[in-house]
Amino acid sequence: MNQETIVSTRTDREIRKTIITPGDYNIVPYEDSRCRISLSDIVCKNDTGPCDIETECVILSSTFDGNVVIGDMDNFIDKDFELILQQMCCGETCLAKIVYRNNQNELVKEISCGIHLKDVTEEQLISDWSWNRLYEASIHHKEKGVQLVKEKRIFDAFRRFSKSFKMLVAIEPIDPEVIADEQVKEMTELRVKLYNNLAHCQLQFNEYEAALKLCSLALKNDPENIKSLYRRCIAYAGLHMYEEAWADIQHVLQIDPHDKAAKLKANELRPLIKKVNEDYSNVIKKMFIS
Known part of the structure; x- marks a missing residue:
């Protein structure tokens, strides 16, 4: 049996593997490679003994079909x-072992199993993909991200949206002789949606500056986009920039006077903007008092 080696390590997690039977060194999986694997002797435990595996984990689930596309998983164990x-x-x-620890360096979970990499279908490098394939991949990851948001798995969704954006950017520079104007328009619309979705994820973690930048980028492409304006309003408010937040929410209401969420946000901001104006008036008055 070969010596155990470290695959990856960080403060909260360490991955190790020991080769039992060597494979073909000329064929190694990389991003988007399709792998067919089988697992054996799966053990999941902590300090108290056997423990459950996260329900979102695909590879260790009872329904796993043995197929893995590298880069297309969402759960942290996968x-x-x-x-x-x-x-x-x-x-x-190989024999694989993954150890998870908390901030106090206490064991949270240890997973070990045998892995047999039966087959690898090599794919083109992303740099060699056609624009059609990049665009389809971008849509795929965006839709996966939307589903993850619905499941309230915001961190995983953010990663999907980021990957979708990476695929979209890889199409550039756009060749007008190859890609028609209508398709360019669709790509721009997808870019705006991704900016908005990434901003939504950032807002869930109160990352207001990042959300503000993303919304502003979306608005450069679509100045009347209600979601971008509304989410930038929330970001401004989170940064206590109430005048800017007020301007954005008023813009939303100009576009759609019946938007319920915008009305609620305007009512929430009204007393804050009133105080800002009163404070400003008091400062001006003091300047002219002898």
């Missing part, structure tokens, strides 16, 4: 398995 697979060779069998 993504750690992807890291292991990317350091395996086709045909290899």
Whole structure:
């Protein structure tokens, strides 16, 4: 049996593997490679003994079909398995161990199992993809992200939206002789949606400056976009920039006077903007008092 090696390590998690049977060193999975694997002797435990595996985990679930597309997983355990697979060779069998710890360095979970990488279908490098494939991949990751938001898995959704954006940017520079104007318009609309979705994720973690920048980028492409204006309003308010927040929410109400969320936000901001104006008036008055 070969010596145990470290696949990846950080303060809260360490991944190790030991090669049992070597594989073909000429075939190694990378981003978007399709892998067929089998698992054996799965053990999940903590200090008290056997423990449950996260329900969102696909690879260790009872319904797992043995197929993995590298880079297309969302659960943190699945993504750690992807890291292991990317350091395996086709045909290899290894013993893998993932150890998770909390901030006090206490054991949270330890997962161990045998992995047999049966087959790897090599894919083109992303840099060699056609614009059509990049665009389809961008839509795929965006839709996955939307579903994750519905499941309230915001961190995983942010990662999907980021990947979608990466695929979209990879199409640039756009060749007008290859990509028609209508398709360019669709790409711009997708870009705006991604900016908005990324901003939504940032707002869930009170990252107001990041959300503000994303919304402003969206508005450069679509100045009348209600979601961008509304979310930038929230970001401004979170940064106590109430006048800017008020301007954005009023812009929303000019576009759609019946927008319920905008009306509620305007009512919430009204006393704050009133105080800002009163404070400003008092400062001006003091300037002219002898």
